[in-house]
């Protein structure tokens with residue numbers, strides 16, 4: 001079982017994967033794994049997502065697969081039943097956080113403000129998704145948050161690219177970044193898994209400097 005702090009250290013980039021066809025789930029997982037990325041977040045934005053999580057959990061044991069875009073307690077339970085190792089939410093409500101914690105899975109809750117981050121910290125959650133990262137002030141905001149709350153760890157997500165990822169990874173309070181760019185819709189639609197593997201390889205090379 002992975003903890004939320006461990007989750008942030010599995011890869012410099014947490015791939016946010018949108019799958020319209022659950023048949024693509026296992027090949028995408030293998031491609032990411034072959035490129036050196038052993039973690040993936042399947043967003044629950046498509047009807048195929050829960051099945052996709054289940055298939056990867058069952059068939060790709062060396063991939064840590066979680067569910068993203070968890071916005072309701074019911075989705076949290078569905079993802080847990082499907083075998084997700086972790087849950088990611090874009091924001092946080094008391095109800096959603098309670099339901100997600102009840103599953104016993106690692107939780108990466110979304111926060112965009114200092115108050116949201118402090119409320120999550122009060123509940124023992126110190127590994128957070130900073131979302132939407134670019135729209136919420138990007139690296140300047142994260143650097144400012146590290147002043148009063150240096151113990152919080154972040155996975156910024158939203159609008160980050162291979163080019164901007166490095167700037168985030170250099171921050172003292174960032175362990176990894178999230179992004180959908182490792183699995184471009186065109187690559188998935190064309191079943192170009194070699195393309196995904198190549199992007200994963202580039203992402204792994206974005207290792208954060210020693211701190």
Ligand SMILES: O=C(O)C(=O)C[C@H](O)[C@H](O)COP(=O)(O)O
Pocket residue numbers: 016043068069070088089090110131157158159160178179180181
């Ligand atoms: O689905 C969720 O739970 C979200 O919170 C949003 C996603 O993490 C971002 O949409 C990924 O951002 P991009 O890399 O800019 O595509």
